[in-house]
Amino acid sequence: MAITKTSYPRNKIRILLLENISDAAVAELRASGYSGVEKLGGALSEAELCNAVKGVHVLGIRSKSQITGTVLTAADKLLAVGCFCIGVNQVDLAAATAKGVAVFNAPYSNTRSVAELIIGLCVMLIRKIPDKNAAAHRGEWLKEAKGSFELRGKTLGIIGYGNIGSQVSTMAESMGMHVIYYDAATKLPLGNAQQTRELRELLRNSDIVTLHVPSDRTTRNMIDADAIKSMRKGAILVNYSRGDVVDLDAVAKALKSGKLAGAAVDVFPEEPEKNGDPFSSVLQNLPNVILTPHIGGSTEEAQANIGLDVTAKLIKYLELGTSEGSHTVPPVNLPPQAATHRILHIHRNVPGVLGEINSRLSGRGINILGQYLKTNDEIGYVILDVESKLSKEAFELLRDVPGTVKTRMVY
Numbered sequence: 524m525a526i527t528k529t530s531y532p533r534n535k536i537r538i539l540l541l542e543n544i545s546d547a548a549v550a551e552l553r554a555s556g557y558s559g560v561e562k563l564g565g566a567l568s569e570a571e572l573c574n575a576v577k578g579v580h581v582l583g584i585r586s587k588s589q590i591t592g593t594v595l596t597a598a599d600k601l602l603a604v605g606c607f608c609i610g611v612n613q614v615d616l617a618a619a620t621a622k623g624v625a626v627f628n629a630p631y632s633n634t635r636s637v638a639e640l641i642i643g644l645c646v647m648l649i650r651k652i653p654d655k656n657a658a659a660h661r662g663e664w665l666k667e668a669k670g671s672f673e674l675r676g677k678t679l680g681i682i683g684y685g686n687i688g689s690q691v692s693t694m695a696e697s698m699g700m701h702v703i704y705y706d707a708a709t710k711l712p713l714g715n716a717q718q719t720r721e722l723r724e725l726l727r728n729s730d731i732v733t734l735h736v737p738s739d740r741t742t743r744n745m746i747d748a749d750a751i752k753s754m755r756k757g758a759i760l761v762n763y764s765r766g767d768v769v770d771l772d773a774v775a776k777a778l779k780s781g782k783l784a785g786a787a788v789d790v791f792p793e794e795p796e797k798n799g800d801p802f803s804s805v806l807q808n809l810p811n812v813i814l815t816p817h818i819g820g821s822t823e824e825a826q827a828n829i830g831l832d833v834t835a836k837l838i839k840y841l842e843l844g845t846s847e848g849s850h851t852v853p854p855v856n857l858p859p860q861a862a863t864h865r866i867l868h869i870h871r872n873v874p875g876v877l878g879e880i881n882s883r884l885s886g887r888g889i890n891i892l893g894q895y896l897k898t899n900d901e902i903g904y905v906i907l908d909v910e911s912k913l914s915k916e917a918f919e920l921l922r923d924v925p926g927t928v929k930t931r932m933v934y
Contacts, residue, residue, distance in 0.1 A: 529842055530864075530932040534558045536841065537600075539575060540583035542566050544607045548583065548830030555838050565797040573597035581837055583607055584614075586817065587796060592618035602931070603840055605833040609633065609820065611850050612738055612765075620901045623869035623929035625852040627836040631686050632828035633820030637763060638690040640819055642698065645674055645731050648759045648785040651811050670784070675699035680729025682722065682745070683736035683764065684710045691733060692716045703728060707741065726753040731761065738765035748773035757784040763819040766790040775805040778812065785811035789819045844906045844933050853897035857906040863892050864914030865933040868905040871926040872898045880905065883920045889913045902928060 533556040540548065540562045552560050566587035567575055576582060576598040583605040584590065590604060595618045604614055606628040619626050647653065650671045658665045679695045681688045681704040692702045693713050702716040705725040712718060719725045722745070726732060732754065736742045746760065747770040754760075760783055762769045771792070777783040788806060794817060795802050806812050820829075839845040843859060844867045846852040852869065859865065870876045877896055884891060884907075893908035909917045914932065922930045 529934050536580045537561070537578055538581040538583065539563070539579045540607075541588050542585040542607075544583050544585065545826040545830030547827040548607065548834045551831060551834045552838070557838075568796075569593060576601060581605065581841070583833070583837075586610065586613055587794075588613060590614040590619070595619055595622055595624060598622075598624070602929075603627065603837055605837050607826075607829050607833050610737065610765075614850075616850055617901075620851040620899070621928075623852065623902060625840055625846055625849040627833055627840070627848050628850070629829040629832040632832045633822070633825035634686045634690050636822040636825040637687050637819040638694055641687075641691050641733055641761060641763060642694050644761055644763075644787040644813060645679070645695075645733075645759070647813065648761075648787060648811060649674060649677070649731070651785070653785070653811050653813055673699075677701070677730040678703060678728055680704070680719075680725040680732045681716075682706075682725065682732065682734045684712075684716075684718070685735060688733075688735035689713050691735070722750070723753045726750060727755070729758060730755065731759045733761040734764045734768055736764050736768055738767055742768045744768065744770045746770065746774075748776070751777045751782060754783070756782055759783065759785045759787075761787045763787070763789040766792045766794065771805050775809060778806070778809045785813075787813040787815070789815045790817055842933065844931075846904060851902075853899050853902070853904045855895050855897050855904050855906050857893055857895040857908070860893050860908050862911055863908035864911050864917075866907045866909060866914065866918055866921060867929075867931045867933060868907065868921050868924070868927065869929040870903050870905075870924065871928060872901055872903045873926050876903060876924060876926050877905065879924050880907075880921060883924065884909070884917055887913070887916060887920065889917045889920075 536557055536559055538552060538557055538560045543564045549560055549562055569591055572594045576594060578600055580600050580602050582601060585608045592615045601624050603625040609630055611626055611628050614626050655665045676699060678701045681692055684704040684706040695702050696714045703719050703725055704716055705719050705722050745768050751773055774786055778786060791804060806814060836848050844865060845856045847854045847856050890910050891907055896903060896905045918932050
């Protein structure tokens with residue numbers, strides 16, 4: 524059953540997209556009837572966001588915009604946040620959960636782009652291309668083989684064997700590398716890769732170390748001065764994951780001493796808000812170092828894929844209430860039924876709410892033709908399909924159920 528009409532007109536749903544989100548997302552939304560799409564090129568400060576989100580139903584961001592509890596409080600009509608990137612750490616998920624705001628992202632869509640770049644960086648660094656390139660630009664001719672090596676036969680250590688790490692693994696093996704990996708969880712290896720039990724074991728045995736981990740209390744500064752001591756002399760370090768997982772001062776010291784032969788870094792503890800803003804790092808002007816401006820997944824293909832992935836999730840949530848892939852609202856997917864109207868009910872996860880919903884509707888003789896409930900620690904989410912002729916009455920009854928966070932008539 525295709526839904527051709529929602530209870531709230533699509534052209535009145537306001538959608539704000541920040542940080543130059545792909546035009547593929549805009550085109551998909553407009554093709555689905557959402558004409559109220561506004562797209563801005565950069566991130567906004569907290570104060571600017573608090574003004575911008577008023578009256579907005581859907582907010583789209585990438586990695587720069589910080590959606591704090593203050594922003595969510597100011598967002599008087601917000602239904603969902605789409606993070607057009609891999610992570611969601613830029614959103615206060617606890618505050619979003621409490622307000623019943625669904626938060627979606629695209630955890631897989633730029634995997635290939637990042638993995639390809641990691642392999643390219645490994646080639647450049649092990650051949651000391653950054654130094655030779657800089658010399659050529661200065662007018663110096665550095666034609667030498669000393670200190671330059673092939674990837675074939677070298678050991679790549681991957682920290683974090685998730686979507687990106689595992690794809691880097693298979694690509695590295697195709698280059699003739701040996702692959703070992705460390706992950707907090709036991710992961711089935713691809714190809715001939717081998718999992719190590721301890722991080723220090725990986726560091727001791729790797730010629731190149733690449734990180735692909737999230738930012739949390741267990742990963743912050745996981746590569747510090749002490750960890751670098753465990754690495755091989757002349758090893759190479761690549762961080763294209765999160766800016767706070769590596770101690771850059773320790774890396775700079777190791778590069779100057781010759782402990783590390785090179786490094787590539789794409790993410791930093793503090794990053795400029797927008798293009799053209801000043802940037803500084805302790806790694807600037809050090810030998811055999813590649814610094815990039817958080818562009819690991821920034822290819823046109825990846826951005827288009829991310830745009831389509833997140834947009835599809837947002838549209839399904841707006842039109843069907845489907846919350847699969849949300850980090851806040853429990854994942855629910857109920858197929859639509861003919862001759863019904865659909866109501867969504869988000870409530871605090873306290874005992875008796877579902878019983879209250881059912882008793883209120885049955886007390887008025889309203890038949891429930893489809894129902895699905897799922898909860899997390901904080902909230903519960905119910906999709907109900909009720910008889911069309913009584914749906915307006917059902918909606919009013921559900922709005923007043925104790926513990927209600929948000930109620931929406933979808934169609």
